[in-house]
Amino acid sequence: MGSRLSSQKRGDAVSDPLHVAVVGAGYWGPNLARNFRANPQWQLDAICDLDATRAEKLADALGGVPVITELDELLNDPKLDAVAIATPARTHHPIVLKALRAGKHVVVEKPLADSREKGLEMAREADERGLVLMSDHTYCYTPAVMKIRELIADGVLGDILFIDSVRINLGLIQPDVDVFWDLAPHDLSIIDFILPGGLTATTASAQGADPLGSGKSCVGYLSLPLEGGAMAHVHVNWLSPTKIRQMVIGGTKQTLVWDDLNPQQRLSIYDRGVDLMKVSKSEADRTAATVSYRLGDTWSPALPEHEALAAMTTEFAESIRTGRAPRTDGHAGLRVLAVLEAASRSLALAGAPSPIDSVPRSLEQAS
Secondary structure, three states, X not given: OOOOOOOOOOXXXXXXXXEEEEEOOOOOHHHHHHHHHHOOOEEEEEEEOOOHHHHHHHHHHOOOOOEEOOHHHHXXXXXXXXXXXXXXXXXXXXXXXXXXXXXXXEEEEOOXXXXXXXXXXXXXXXXXXXXXXXXXXXXXXXXXXXXXXXXXXXXXOOOEEEEEEEEEEEOOOOOOOOHHHHHHHHHHHXXXXXXXXXXXXXXXXXXXXXXXXXOOOOEEEEEEEXXXXXXXXXXXXXXXXXXXXXXXXXXXXXXXXXXXXXXXXXXXXXXXXXXXEEEEEOOOOEEEEEEEEEEEEEEOOOOOOOOHXXXXXXXXXXXXXXXXXXXXXXXXXXXXXXXXXXXXXXXXXXXXXXXXXXXXXXXXXXX
């Protein structure tokens, strides 16, 4: 299991911190670096970025961390256990492969790669070398999403009927990806995380609009049929003057509403819904539906307070120490990539459903 832990028995308690470096000091790198620095399970050994000035600014803000501008120099350090990659998606594939081949465990920000094929190569490399490849699906480590996962697993909502997710804001139009690839990975990774069987949709239908003439979709709608006749729908938008981060999950027993921008009541669970009872009608045994409505109470579960990235860095360390797959492993990242690629194909087909390529699951996901 990697460079420094190869002689350690899986599952042993380890008091010494693991050694990690952050690659990329741009938008997301500082958040990763700050959380690794604060986590007693980790020692932040270096900040690596081609832009030395930017890396030094981050290193100074953290109280002084070595700065390295050459990736090969960083990966040649025998005491380094892991790297956290926060660089543009198009660079993930070569950097991750270099790190894995140097015997380092890797966590990489979303999306895992810029294509499913490249992501598969990364996941296979990690599997073959017995190394951890983790997707930094940060939202999956928020107290709200972890509670949603627990409630669904415990059957509180019943069978899932629909998932409706909205992620809109007046956002930065990305130069290299459309709004689906920029924003939808958050929603898709959450859906994959909270459903007991993961994201198992077989087709995706996407409709996008480019009213600004930017050359890419700035507004998008993605529909995914789920098992048992349920449906997931994701709305993403760079052009909205208001910011909304909301997910509604309807079940046969109760319905959950997650409003990420409401810190006083992020989760609300409604004992309200529609009950459909079929009754026999006429000699031909035709069926008619009798509809009744449940109008019960609303309640909000208490949530612990912790930063999602703090939980993510702890999960990364524990997966390395125990040899188990992290909750958001490379295969979770691949399932998100498979949906994004199907969405791109659907866009090219004017919204017609496109098959989602299956993802081999050689690592068993942690419960």
